[in-house]
Amino acid sequence: MKRIEDLINSKKDFEIPEALDGVVARAIKPNAKGVGYKKVFGGIAAIVIALNAFPAVATSVRDYDIAAPVIDFLTLSRFASVNNELALEIDVTVPDLSQLGEVGSQLNQKYQAEAEALYANYLDDYEGATPAKPIHKYVGSNYDFIQLTDRVLVVRNYLSVILGSGIEMRSYDIVDVEQQKVLEWGDLLTDEAKVVIAEYLDTYIQNHPKHFFAKDVSKANVLELSSDFFVNNKGQLVISFDEYSVAPGSFGVVTIPIPTEVISDFVNREDLIK
């Protein structure tokens, strides 16, 4: 005979999907508001907002699935502005990775250029909008970090664009501080791995037809739908698909971890993929 305690303990078997945090964060983020002050940096005059609407949420999202110790970096620059009349908002943060050495400085330049491009778009939108014709657009990006070893970390970039409905994208840089380089696919795995990974992803997606656009995905095209990958804190290769690319928008960015036994014959960096 079972007891009440068994029932209470069975709560731990209730599987919480990885997508939950993203779904909640997106549902509450579009209403972010801030109050601004002016600041000039990087040659661009930006209205920088003390946009601290949801610091607790941002922290919680960031901490999710990051192994201790949590690493953090200073902010290199932040492009933030809000105009309620035009329904236009941007909040883009660039981390300062210069303490990682030359590779960190290169990434600083890359991220800064991406942020400046987003801000330039914002200014274009700003010029083209009037209070009678508001835009209803929000652009936000932020970073977090996954430490894989004491010399290797993943920089994960989140970009959200909300125009009518929202779309979320992520990109990843795996940084080897020892070698002072951003690791590419070939550094981690041989090209042959793509065949078994495509097969694994196709099977995974076909087995979850309710969650994915299964009919549109096959092992022939699944890796064409994504070139984004990273390694999570469990040492698994993870393939990341942008929102809407393989699944309904409510799932946001879909990340599928590849069990290491599937690709073990093709791993070049066994210190990272294990």
Add this chain to the structure above:
Amino acid sequence: MSKESMESLWQARESVYRVAYTYVRNEADALEVVSETYAKAVAKLETLKSPEFAKTWLTRIAINTSLDLLRQRKEHLTLVEASSVLASAPEDSLHLQLLALPIDLRTILVLRFYEDMKLQEISDLLDIPLSTVKYRLYNGLSVLRIQIDNEESELA
């Protein structure tokens, strides 16, 4: 919109998901309910009297949103319930057996034992008499073959 209120909403997300899943019993719909619940919550956050009530408040929104979704798919629901597609097998884990119970019973058990709500709170939340809550609770435990002797204090 206080930081504390937002933090409370964020902290409650897994509870909201469990409650939604208890009603709709599939991940995709449960996430849809969660998304809608939070969107509604943020839109009328000023009606949240205090952050300490956030979880109960969100749960109420999640239940109403779930019921709306089920009503939209009434035909489907009836089919599923009638054909007992989700009926549990003896070898299933206890939480699967719980989720296979009829909706009235599984809701009470999830709120009481997963979300740690008191029976009076559940009665208020679902707007049903306390006696009905108790009846469904004992009924659910009985179906799951869970011993309830001398557990009165734990149940209240």
